[in-house]
Amino acid sequence: MVSENKPxxxxxxxxxxxxxxxxxxxxxxxxxxxxxxAPRFDQMNDPMEAMIEYxxxxxxxxxxxxELLELSKKALSGTAATAKKSxxxxxxxxxxxxxxxxxxxxxFEGICLEFDTQELALGDLQRIPLLPVVYDSIxxxxxxxxxxxxxxxxxxxxxxxxxxxxxxxxEKEWRYLAGKEGRKLYTDPALKRIYLGPRITxxxxxxxxxKMKNRPVEIYEGxxxxxxxxxxxxxxxxxxxxxxRTGAGIFDPQIICSSEDGLRAVLGDKFDAxxxxxRELSDHPNLERIDEIRVTNENTIICLTGTYRLRGGHDxxxxxxxxxxxxxxx
Numbered sequence: 001m002v003s004e005n006k007p008x009x010x011x012x013x014x015x016x017x018x019x020x021x022x023x024x025x026x027x028x029x030x031x032x033x034x035x036x037x038a039p040r041f042d043q044m045n046d047p048m049e050a051m052i053e054y055x056x057x058x059x060x061x062x063x064x065x066x067e068l069l070e071l072s073k074k075a076l077s078g079t080a081a082t083a084k085k086s087x088x089x090x091x092x093x094x095x096x097x098x099x100x101x102x103x104x105x106x107x108f109e110g111i112c113l114e115f116d117t118q119e120l121a122l123g124d125l126q127r128i129p130l131l132p133v134v135y136d137s138i139x140x141x142x143x144x145x146x147x148x149x150x151x152x153x154x155x156x157x158x159x160x161x162x163x164x165x166x167x168x169x170x171e172k173e174w175r176y177l178a179g180k181e182g183r184k185l186y187t188d189p190a191l192k193r194i195y196l197g198p199r200i201t202x203x204x205x206x207x208x209x210x211k212m213k214n215r216p217v218e219i220y221e222g223x224x225x226x227x228x229x230x231x232x233x234x235x236x237x238x239x240x241x242x243x244x245r246t247g248a249g250i251f252d253p254q255i256i257c258s259s260e261d262g263l264r265a266v267l268g269d270k271f272d273a274x275x276x277x278x279r280e281l282s283d284h285p286n287l288e289r290i291d292e293i294r295v296t297n298e299n300t301i302i303c304l305t306g307t308y309r310l311r312g313g314h315d316x317x318x319x320x321x322x323x324x325x326x327x328x329x330x
Contacts, residue, residue, distance in 0.1 A: 016104035038087030119190035250289035
């Protein structure tokens with residue numbers, strides 16, 4: 001059921017959010033505080049999510065010693081239970097899916113958020129798996145001991161967590177398997193654009209425009225044109241150098257000088273571009289400091305390590321990779 005071809009990771013993903021009267025405070029707080037909330041799988045709206053079934057009688061069970069059988073059953077059921085209670089964050093590859101606007105964004109009264117996946121990887125979603133949903137209405141095979149013997153347990157569980165019926169295929173969904181339920185903070189530039197639904201209230205619109213005026217995010221407003229919704233930019237993104245900051249933006253050029261010989265050997269006539277890149281990065285609204293610059297991968301790649309201060313107050317460390325021409329690598 002799961003394709004053998006690894007899909008290309010999207011550079012942008014979209015998250016539809018409601019702004020009904022009972023939810024507007026929660027949703028705006030998430031935007032203003034720069035976090036995504038990861039609910040549990042067992043809180044999803046589709047009761048067939050994370051379909052994990054076992055046979056009533058397993059024909060291989062009689063071959064196993066009783067103690068091993070009981071231990072295996074407990075381990076498998078425990079893994080499945082943990083997976084179902086793990087947090088996930090669902091996103092789409094488009095902001096123009098009208099059914100999603102209808103049932104996830106308060107009948108076009110809500111918003112759609114566009115995220116930069118490379119920036120999301122700097123915050124609490126570092127090293128968190130991002131996978132596409134597989135749409136297949138055929139029920140996955142039951143988890144038998146025979147299947148477990150020839151498969152990786154977590155692969156079996158993950159495949160079930162990433163499957164939905166074909167009726168949902170229009171969602172074009174990708175999921176972060178976020179581990180523990182709760183808030184996952186991101187750097188401010190991770191939120192690239194906010195699309196306001198054509199039915200958004202003036203109060204919500206005004207609050208978003210005001211609170212985000214010093215953030216690196218564009219704001220678009222939708223309007224109904226015939227059978228289409230067209231979006232027009234109503235507020236430009238603030239340049240990093242003019243943004244409201246959470247980090248101090250510290251860059252000490254001595255970091256480069258201390259490893260100058262090795263860096264020059266890799267960069268050649270691009271050496272001066274390294275300092276320019278560091279100064280650009282120091283404008284990042286969340287950057288606290290640039291900690292280290294080193295040569296890696298058999299002296300062909302430059303690794304720049306920085307500390308970022310998220311809006312929740314805690315710091316995260318992240319690496320940036322550059323080739324010999326100072327082009328940023330994924």
